[in-house]
Amino acid sequence: MKHRGRHRRRRRGKALRAALAGTALALTAAATLISASQATVAGDPGALKPLTGPDGTAALRLTEDRVPRPWLDRLASAMGRPVGVGDALADADRTLTDAADCPAAEKQALPVEPAATRAYCWGAADTKGWRPGAVTTSGDADDDGRWGDHRVILSAWSRDTGTAADGQARVAFVDASDPADVTYTWALLAVPVDGGRDYRALLSPVSGMVWYQDKLLVTAGSGDREALYVYDVHRIQRATVGTDAVGRVTGGWAAAGARFVLPAVASYRLPAGPGVPRPDSISLDRSTAPDSLVASERVPADAGRPTRLWRYAFSADPARSGLLATDSTGHVPVVEAFRTKTTDVRGVLAYGSAWYLAGAAREPGGHGTLWRQDTSGAQATECGADATRRCWSGRPGPLSYGEKTGEVWSQSGRMLFALPLESIDRSVD
Template structure:
């Protein structure tokens, strides 16, 4: 279901964006910690190289697989009537600390240049053994930034043995109606099995996430191989048993202690088979994703996931989102259910975490913003097929000015802000300040 009251709230979003234009939190503590002697990335990455041959684009093709409606209906009959985002947010009972409550160590995760203008920190005990990943928001879901009567942020996390949660993926539903006080609750990502009589954990590391219309698209890699999973934001299920188990248990339904569970409604897999993160030939591994509303139609920007120590060039590409009212939130497919990349590039920027594509009104082409990971600090590049620039900071003008590990970049158009997270810190900054720092 599309966001209710979309046009009624558009003016409110614009007014808020204007009010935020002159606001900053002066989050500069991280800048005093970074040494100007840190080494630069060493070389310019150059412009993006377009990839147009079938040999380059065929490996990017996806095949859609929709979960049968009878499977989802059976699960709902067993678990109870599904709920939407509003009901989940109403149960938010945990609070993120604002910038003033973040520790000095936590603040080192913030970018130096450009500086964050919002910052929030997760509770250590609540996230112990969980690795932070992608961020998306109601700013992706609808262009006025609201979903129904709520503003919300979704923050994805992957579990590890330290939390007894290896192979699990969960999403924090964050109530962002008051940006000065964020509260949240958790939902586990799952996949229906046995025709909807049960569900299992997603079983993969969460590497990217976009909330578009009534769907949540998630890139996963690991146990489930590399795939793009789709979740319906109007099909959130309540659990009834609090235990470490996942699925049907004695007395009801459990989701590793989480109050809510999201069963997948579709998936997309690369048709070329298994990917290899250590090579740039053959099938790529899906990495970061983001929504681009500046394209026609709206599209999903994708970056290739490389190995942890890989410094090779990587690929970027985009898929169009469907404009069919009967396929809200899904990718555009051909009659055989295949999804084709609309455009693709190769970049010399290595170790890409977050990716963002955006074209300003009147501009000749879209710019791609790439968050490069690295020891100590990462880089932030803006590239197109003619140019490449990176932010600079310190007396030696190093490019190591960004957070060390940001798995996603998400543009909240109504606020004019880019959101991301690194470590236990969720942060935002105006896209205008990113462009200013890039000259």
């Protein structure tokens, strides 16, 4: 279901302005000579190995929990009529900076090869005390790449101040319709409590996020009993008090300084027990039928075990728009799973038979590796005079692919960037 009745699209003949000239990202003088410490060639992880049978996939099965509709209605009644994505974008109060005007130190985090074709940086003052996380776009949400009249990017950040507020998660709603004027505003991710009479902050770093149809699925941290939380973009609420508090306060509703708040409408829980992998990175794959959610766990390089990759199907039931498909028992089964020798995976993407895995840098200030893997083998870009494979972004982040534009969006530090998927494929062929 593509929600053509819910939000009107006008396909403008005007294409997004070509990759910002001159910026193209004269990245660090072709990423300055990569240091000798980066020159070590990353070990080839080889082919993906299928995980089959219940022993391999039972630990990945999800249980769906829905927030009771009366709770959501009670909260909306108290806070006022929910608004949509367009309303949030119309209230954007901040602007991203074009890469040409970003600090050189920030641009060091951009990929060496292939180079980004669009990039922006977040302001230091606006993101101080917050750690960047997942990215998804309207290219995930709808197959025409837009939400209504807008091209939209959602960027998740988590509080990182060493205080009790750590783990609070907020999402920037970014209007990227005009590449020369990219604006955004913040929405706090929340969870209804007390029967919908109040809400608390979601205290989970968001390392993965997918916007599909009218739902936003985000990963939950290891301290949370849930694996994924689900938000409805038609249920964005306005905060009325601009304090650092969260929830009902004297005079109205607060969202840790954000203008908007998103209350969760559902969650997905993994089985209890040891050895159960948590989805750390997620993305949408539109090359499958039905569309699917792909996930990877994060396994440290010294853990001595492989990383698991898997996927769930999205529901084709119009009454379950944006939710995962359940079986006859009401659970969400895994439809495909693999193991890989790639470790420290910080971003995952699947399209066709290929899986793209963004691996972490091996030293502070270094670059990561972007592997393309399938059941036949693995390839990665080589760059620099020493043909290192450490060519990807400095602090690898999530990957989000929009079929309509052919772009992959990611985030590294305070840099938000995009490049064509075909340029990634060319760089590893």
